[in-house]
Amino acid sequence: MQARLIALDWGSTRLRAFLLGADGAVLETRQSNDGASTLSGADVFARALADLVGDWRADHPKLRLLACGMVGSQHGWREAAYVRCPADAAALASQALAIDDALSIVPGLVDDAAQPDVMRGEETQIVGALALNPELAENACLVLPGTHSKWARVSAGRVTGFATHMTGELFALLRQHSVLSRLMPSDGSSPASPEAFLKGVGAAQEEGGLAHQLFAVRTLGLFKQLAPEQLPDYLSGLLIGHEIASELQRAPQRLALIGDPALCGRYAQALHHLGHAAPLQLDNTAPAGLWQLAQTLQLT
Template sequence: MVSASVVVPALIGVDWGSTSLRAWLIAPDGTVIEERKAGKGASTLSGHDAFVKAFDEVSGTWRAAHAGLPVLACGMVGSAHGWLDVPYARCPAGTAALAAGLRRPDGAEAAPCIVPGVLFDDTGLPPDVMRGEETQVVGALHLHETLRASSCVVMPGTHSKWAQIRGGQIVRFATHMTGELYAVLRQHSVLGRLMPGDAPADPDAFVQGVDAARDHGELGLPHQMFAARSLGVAGRLPNAMLADYLSGLLIGHELRAGLQWRAVAGLDSQPLALVGAPDLCARYQAALHRFARPADLVLDNTAPEGLLALAREAGLTA
């Protein structure tokens, strides 16, 4: 972050997910001057007044100090259970389409403009949706022009996204519920009963799980998941290693499917970028190495840069 005393901000940016809220005071070059966080996710709030209060908590002093500063928000705040249900932009969707779809809640002059999510609804396939990740894609493409022509942007998380980029637009994408599935299995299934909650990370167990998905994924994930219990019961793996084995197995299956999806699209030779939290991206990069396809770029959260690019496209800031 840069010093707030020497830089005049260009934008207040907000990434408002289901369970958490992050706000940034963003400089004209896209760097973050100051960051604030709150556990006021969109799914934890109900009604206009609750969203106004949470928004004021994270941005009120900034807005008071910088009158007229534009505010842009992305994420589940624009969903059916958010502040305002903003219609999705349909694939192919780039910066111009997303900027054109910005909406502001009625009855709140100080409310942020909200970025639309993206809908992929190809004939013959189930529809897929994203809210928030499209802004990270915009930021990644803004920072690295090499991704704009043709690339694959992978955003690990609770619901991992694999987005195909062509001509600076998201032309299609696929969601993998890897992170949520891991949490559900650990907390609410028989697999979690052998997994201690305080076990240290075990890279070797993680790699074993990845390799199992890579080498024997044809056996099917429902079958292979049970090994996260049976390996412990049989004494083949210590209980402390089972959670990382399960993590590697789930991420391995995601990569197996995602890399095949890229191959079918003819993107094998095109850049592959990881965008997200450093610790999680490091885990995905380690798994990609096991598939002999490491990422060409690994980027931290690019939402601030994406929000600034969208604000400029919409004419909200110079």
């Protein structure tokens, strides 16, 4: 199959490249640790790109490149200005930033209806999810779990607003650098404990603020109500449970989870425990989103 586009999902810690053929079919995938947060200066970004896909470009000199993610942030290659919600694929494509004749960067989204909230990279995954599952476009909430989880509300094919939760980053900080970590295994190799995870999810639905409930991660260990190896899962359940509880109050009934299958599975488990219908689960939809945006930009 003939190559049609080089698609780049260029996040903070990793650069993922996809050689796409007709209809966005993934012909080849590569990745490196040259994330946007590890690089500085246009020449360094250009070198990282050449190191990963230089041979693709040599073999297919007429191919265009389209990138999304933190490569377009203030600390990226060049800043691609945010597009305000509500926004759809056409709005994103209209503000794409051209680095040169071959490479363009997708802008991020900003929701400033209340306090400003931003995303970079997730907007492209949302475009891909809607292209792959058009039934979500009318009225749905797309959940992208991760270091900074996103809950994006979609109506009539547009992202109307979204909320970011620092759940993953909070877990890492508390797991490694707080008093809560002292009773947990230090090597991070604890076996999974679904029971402890769901216990944390349930506790998040009870009265009492998160800051108060977090201390129970320590006291449940002190009084031997949870084993040391169960405490990380309890902490995870508590944080994810609070995130879900706050968002279900305003999210449409139709949910879709997008991203790492293991992490999405954990959110699905929590939602099931709380009585919510099983959500649609999608893997990385960035290639589909980049293909859709490239079509809108007439790059292929």
